Amino acid sequence: MAGDVVLEIDRLTKSFGNHTALDAVSFTVSAGEIVALLGDNGAGKSTLIKCVSGVYRPDQGEIALNGQRFHSESVAGVRARGVGVVYQDLALFDNMSVAENLFAGSEPCWPRPLRGWGLVKRRAMLDEARRTLERLEVRIPNLKTPVGLLSGGQRQAIAVCKGIAFAEKLVILDEPTAALGLRERGNVLRLVRQLPAAGVAVILVSHNLEEVISVADRAVILRQGKQVGGVEATEAQHETIVSMIVGGRPASGNGQQH
Amino acid sequence: MCIWLLFAVLSPYFFTQSNLTNILVQSSSIALLALGALLVVIVGSLDVSLGSTVGFCTVVGAVLFRDHPELGWLVVPVMIAVGLAIGAVNSLVIVTMRIGNAFIVTLGMLYVVQSLSYVVSGGTQVPGMPDYVLTVANNHLFGIPGPVILVLVAGGLMSLFLNRIAWGRWVFAIGGNAEAASKVGIPVRKVLFSVYVIAGALAAITAVLTAGLSDAGVPETGFSILQAIAAVVIGGASLNGGRGSVWATIVGAVILGSITNGLVLLDVSPNWTPFAIGAALITAVGLDALRQEIERRLQLRQAQMQAEVS
Ligand SMILES: Nc1ncnc2c1ncn2[C@@H]1O[C@H](COP(=O)(O)OP(=O)(O)O)[C@@H](O)[C@H]1O
Numbered sequence: 001m002a003g004d005v006v007l008e009i010d011r012l013t014k015s016f017g018n019h020t021a022l023d024a025v026s027f028t029v030s031a032g033e034i035v036a037l038l039g040d041n042g043a044g045k046s047t048l049i050k051c052v053s054g055v056y057r058p059d060q061g062e063i064a065l066n067g068q069r070f071h072s073e074s075v076a077g078v079r080a081r082g083v084g085v086v087y088q089d090l091a092l093f094d095n096m097s098v099a100e101n102l103f104a105g106s107e108p109c110w111p112r113p114l115r116g117w118g119l120v121k122r123r124a125m126l127d128e129a130r131r132t133l134e135r136l137e138v139r140i141p142n143l144k145t146p147v148g149l150l151s152g153g154q155r156q157a158i159a160v161c162k163g164i165a166f167a168e169k170l171v172i173l174d175e176p177t178a179a180l181g182l183r184e185r186g187n188v189l190r191l192v193r194q195l196p197a198a199g200v201a202v203i204l205v206s207h208n209l210e211e212v213i214s215v216a217d218r219a220v221i222l223r224q225g226k227q228v229g230g231v232e233a234t235e236a237q238h239e240t241i242v243s244m245i246v247g248g249r250p251a252s253g254n255g256q257q258h
Numbered sequence: 259m260c261i262w263l264l265f266a267v268l269s270p271y272f273f274t275q276s277n278l279t280n281i282l283v284q285s286s287s288i289a290l291l292a293l294g295a296l297l298v299v300i301v302g303s304l305d306v307s308l309g310s311t312v313g314f315c316t317v318v319g320a321v322l323f324r325d326h327p328e329l330g331w332l333v334v335p336v337m338i339a340v341g342l343a344i345g346a347v348n349s350l351v352i353v354t355m356r357i358g359n360a361f362i363v364t365l366g367m368l369y370v371v372q373s374l375s376y377v378v379s380g381g382t383q384v385p386g387m388p389d390y391v392l393t394v395a396n397n398h399l400f401g402i403p404g405p406v407i408l409v410l411v412a413g414g415l416m417s418l419f420l421n422r423i424a425w426g427r428w429v430f431a432i433g434g435n436a437e438a439a440s441k442v443g444i445p446v447r448k449v450l451f452s453v454y455v456i457a458g459a460l461a462a463i464t465a466v467l468t469a470g471l472s473d474a475g476v477p478e479t480g481f482s483i484l485q486a487i488a489a490v491v492i493g494g495a496s497l498n499g500g501r502g503s504v505w506a507t508i509v510g511a512v513i514l515g516s517i518t519n520g521l522v523l524l525d526v527s528p529n530w531t532p533f534a535i536g537a538a539l540i541t542a543v544g545l546d547a548l549r550q551e552i553e554r555r556l557q558l559r560q561a562q563m564q565a566e567v568s
């Protein structure tokens with residue numbers, strides 16, 4: 001099922017002051033594969049994601065996207081390489097419309113070479129937003145509504161759409177279902193499951209092991225910034241995964257890499 | 259609105275065309291300055307140095323014209339350059355060097371620039387401005403006073419910038435959620451830098467207007483910025499950033515101008531004018547809070563109903 005390697009993380013390290021949030025973490029993700037990134041609160045999952053997406057500059061280590069290696073890259077540069085991210089805090093603008101949120105930072109502009117100083121093509125943006133939400137089967141009645149007025153589930157859905165709609169190579173989702181009810185959770189997982197068929201690589205952060213086992217192929221486990229294991233995400237590995245997350249007694253497969 | 263009705267009832271002269279024109283002209287410099295203040299407020303900050311920037315620009319322009327009357331054409335470009343430069347200093351300190359809170363830095367700049375304008379002018383008015391500056395400030399075009407045209411043009415351009423240009427939308431985005439802005443790849447620091455510089459330019463344009471109206475360079479304390487910020491707030495902008503409107507801000511400035519004008523017509527001592535402005539500001543903020551609370555409840559109600567239906 002898995003195709004070419006899309007993302008390779010090589011000994012990625014990041015500290016805040018004298019606290020090492022990420023300690024020489026290495027793994028790869030291939031096209032068509034869903035890799036779960038697991039770990040307790042504070043394990044470094046969000047930090048890893050922000051290093052990959054260009055929000056943080058790693059202290060050490062390298063990242064390779066589609067075979068191109070770099071130490072750090074701008075957010076816009078990473079996005080241009082086909083990467084979409086759904087952040088844990090959603091990164092939405094409550095004061096702006098649904099359509100504007102989907103395109104914030106990469107608005108369709110005229111004339112194009114002017115980039116930030118061009119006119120925003122509002123019509124095109126609205127049409128494209130409507131098509132995108134339809135394609136992903138997310139129903140928002142009015143795309144001009146400020147996002148701050150929507151329900152939690154709708155906001156989450158918009159954040160997910162924004163992360164996956166324009167990403168051709170890699171989608172990273174940081175706890176996209178944490179705040180959701182059962183039905184909304186199902187909707188988000190449905191969107192995630194559709195990605196591998198399009199050849200997209202997926203990294204999914206989640207605290208819900210049932211959910212991880214049901215959608216992911218593999219799991220990479222972090223504890224206090226260190227990579228403590230990588231296993232198949234199957235029901236049989238449930239116990240192993242739990243013990244890796246919480247630490248304590250050593251589990252089989254500990255420290256092993258895929 | 260209530261204010262206008264009140265004055266209209268109490269003084270029949272208030273609603274005559276010539277008095278309304280008067281109000282618009284009297285409000286024009288606060289309206290222009292408020293546009294600069296608005297930009298900074300939308301991005302989630304405050305710039306109180308804009309008022310003394312106006313004074314300093316007028317003084318520099320007047321001194322240049324006094325000493326080199328043959329360089330009259332250069333007066334406006336130099337004034338604009340001074341405004342841009344002061345804005346750039348603000349940006350440099352706040353955004354590039356990241357020294358302290360923006361409000362405190364611009365408060366410091368208020369005094370620095372105020373002092374410079376007293377130094378350059380010798381502490382007094384410097385009379386004389388080039389003819390073309392006087393023309394813009396004091397003549398009419400198609401029966402509309404120059405200052406009003408200036409405000410409308412500046413308002414139109416600002417509105418275009420904030421609502422239609424990506425850079426302007428990014429100003430709203432940063433004011434709404436600065437962290438998210440950097441996560442979606444908006445060049446946050448470049449946008450912030452530009453905001454103080456554009457505000458400085460608007461202060462300089464305000465200076466051209468006030469210098470033209472008084473035919474002089476006038477060193478001032480710079481506290482006019484407080485009235486401009488009041489206009490921004492009466493116009494419904496949020497000091498938390500992310501919310502504000504160009505036309506509502508201009509209306510806010512006109513409301514403040516109407517209060518001043520109306521009280522004069524009613525023969526109320528000018529000592530009461532600041533009182534009325536303050537009361538209007540507090541009332542406006544109170545009403546806005548009430549409006550938001552009502553909106554929030556309506557939204558909640560709606561959300562609950564939707565949840566019940568599905
Ligand atoms: N911007 C930051 N500044 C300082 N410390 C941080 C920052 N971001 C994360 N940390 C710290 O790094 C560690 C890992 O955090 P995080 O990556 O958010 O964990 P997770 O997402 O796995 O819960 C935590 O101890 C957290 O306090």
Ligand SMILES: [Mg+2]
Nearest residue numbers: 045046088174
């Ligand atoms: Mg996290």
